[in-house]
Amino acid sequence: MAIDKPFVIVKYTLIEAVSRRFVLLFAAAILLSIVISLYAASLSMLEKQQTLAAFYGFSMRLFSAGLFAAWVITAEARSLDQANAPLFLALPVSRVQYLLARLCGYALIAVIAQLAITLPLLVLPISSGTVLAWALSSVCELLIVIMLAMTLVLIFSQSVVCLFLFTVIYLFARSSGEFWRHSNTILNGGGGLEQKIIAWPLKLITYLVPRLEEYAGAYWLLRDTVPPMSLRNVTLETAVYVLLLLAIAVERIRKRAF
Amino acid sequence: MKRYLPIKFLQGLLFLGFILFKLAITPAMTPEKDIPLPITADHIRLVALGEPPLAAKLVAFWLLTVDVQAGNWLRLEELNYPNLTGWLETIQELDPWSEYPGMVASGVFIDVKDSQRIRWIIDFVLRNFEQAPERRWRWLAQCAVLAKYRLHDRPLALRLASALRTHTRPGALPAWARDMEFLLLQEIGEYETARQVILGILQSGEALEPREQAFLLQRLRELESDLSGRYVE
Numbered sequence: 001m002a003i004d005k006p007f008v009i010v011k012y013t014l015i016e017a018v019s020r021r022f023v024l025l026f027a028a029a030i031l032l033s034i035v036i037s038l039y040a041a042s043l044s045m046l047e048k049q050q051t052l053a054a055f056y057g058f059s060m061r062l063f064s065a066g067l068f069a070a071w072v073i074t075a076e077a078r079s080l081d082q083a084n085a086p087l088f089l090a091l092p093v094s095r096v097q098y099l100l101a102r103l104c105g106y107a108l109i110a111v112i113a114q115l116a117i118t119l120p121l122l123v124l125p126i127s128s129g130t131v132l133a134w135a136l137s138s139v140c141e142l143l144i145v146i147m148l149a150m151t152l153v154l155i156f157s158q159s160v161v162c163l164f165l166f167t168v169i170y171l172f173a174r175s176s177g178e179f180w181r182h183s184n185t186i187l188n189g190g191g192g193l194e195q196k197i198i199a200w201p202l203k204l205i206t207y208l209v210p211r212l213e214e215y216a217g218a219y220w221l222l223r224d225t226v227p228p229m230s231l232r233n234v235t236l237e238t239a240v241y242v243l244l245l246l247a248i249a250v251e252r253i254r255k256r257a258f
Numbered sequence: 259m260k261r262y263l264p265i266k267f268l269q270g271l272l273f274l275g276f277i278l279f280k281l282a283i284t285p286a287m288t289p290e291k292d293i294p295l296p297i298t299a300d301h302i303r304l305v306a307l308g309e310p311p312l313a314a315k316l317v318a319f320w321l322l323t324v325d326v327q328a329g330n331w332l333r334l335e336e337l338n339y340p341n342l343t344g345w346l347e348t349i350q351e352l353d354p355w356s357e358y359p360g361m362v363a364s365g366v367f368i369d370v371k372d373s374q375r376i377r378w379i380i381d382f383v384l385r386n387f388e389q390a391p392e393r394r395w396r397w398l399a400q401c402a403v404l405a406k407y408r409l410h411d412r413p414l415a416l417r418l419a420s421a422l423r424t425h426t427r428p429g430a431l432p433a434w435a436r437d438m439e440f441l442l443l444q445e446i447g448e449y450e451t452a453r454q455v456i457l458g459i460l461q462s463g464e465a466l467e468p469r470e471q472a473f474l475l476q477r478l479r480e481l482e483s484d485l486s487g488r489y490v491e
Contacts, residue, residue: 043319046357051315058312174307182304213308222311223355 005093006101012088013075013105022071026113029063034120047222053124054222060117061138061216065145068113069166072106072149077159080256095253103150103246110142126224133226137216140238144210145170147245154252172205173212180206210241293324293337296344299351306352314352321345322362334370342367343382350386360386360397368401373409380405380414384421391425398422399435406442416442423455428464437474444481453481 017023037056044051079085088098118135122128148169152162172179183199183206185191191199215234220226299310306313324337346359360383368379380401387398402418405411419439422431436459443452456478460466466474 040315040319043322044315045322046361054312054315058309062307171307175304177308178303178306182300218309219311219353222315 005091006097009088009098009101010105013102016075017109026067029067030116033059033063049124050222053121053126054218057134057221058218064113064142065170068142068145069149070163072146073153073159073162076150076153096250099249099253106146107143110139110146114139126221130220130224130226133231134216134220137231137234140234141212141215143238143242147242151245151249154249169209173209175213176206176209176211177213210237293341295341296348299348302352311353314349314356317345317349318358334367335372339375339378343378346382360394364397364400368404376409392430395422395426395431395435402438412442412446428462433470449481449484453478
């Protein structure tokens, strides 16, 4: 009986995604990505099919991260502000169960969305192993996106603040490796004192964000190759980062006044 | 009786006005400009969201249309070639596996009448080839042919053909590219060097087809007879 109640919340999350037209929006994003990638392939003089796959993968990854973050932030902010969350908490579920059930609902949507994203790639001349690795890596990124978005809402509550912070963190995480290398060069004697003053915090921040540039690279699809160990590293980093964010989120939801 | 504002009519009118405004005011034509100074690969990597090969593709797309500006076609002769090759180097650095720089340099941007610009491109292709000879030899072979037939510069063609053979392992080049060097040497009367090159190929351990081997041996005999004839004279 106790298992049924969190399941209601998972089901509600899925229904919410359909009724609030998130599914339609996602389908439009897939169509737009196909158009962008077809245009890029038409410009390409070499490797047309691979270019198509790479641009599709790149744009779809950006769209998914943006859409999922916006969706989770607005849905959670609305749910926590309005009566939904307190109503669910009137059921015999704990706050942690509520959080986990919401997370499972969003994760389930992410998996279904990733299946839809991956299907067009299967018709292109790219090995299924590469496509599968890319899809798994993308799901890992979406899990981080969802967890980060939920944690931000639980900390800051306001959607605009959360959206802004998410955008900054996500874009930084997508280039964190480059920023790390850049700051390292400056700190190892490549720059003046002012540059070093900027490089120190920059390097510190690179340790606080996940290295998303290692995830689901479009060049995997372009070159039909997956860097060795990357899937293992991605899975491990996702597990560690999601658990860390979950711990913060649990602490926040316990303290939250409804 | 209360009169309502005809809001639908006003919306239609304003929309029509907006379209007419757009039609009347065309975007300002930007003056023609040359290729800007290249941005380093390190700087592009910082904003490439972890996808340098894709950034390389985007730069390549831009570079291929750089001769169409403000709706006008610029002649390739009007473009700044040092900047152009700088951008090609940036693309190659962003994606070392890309074949774009070599291909567009030796297939598109070399197609100019100005010999200085052709030489500039050839220099770039040679430098590019030296970084990964076995992936980029075909662009250099193309340049060697152009150096001979368009620039009529046999020493340059010979230098390129020699680089082709010496920088690649035996068997990496097709026969026509590999043999270019001794054929050019023979043309300029360097019989002894040509003979040495053929002997080098035969002794390199490269697996040769019977017809290829016969061709090389025949050339070797011709060269030896040329050489003996010269000594008799």
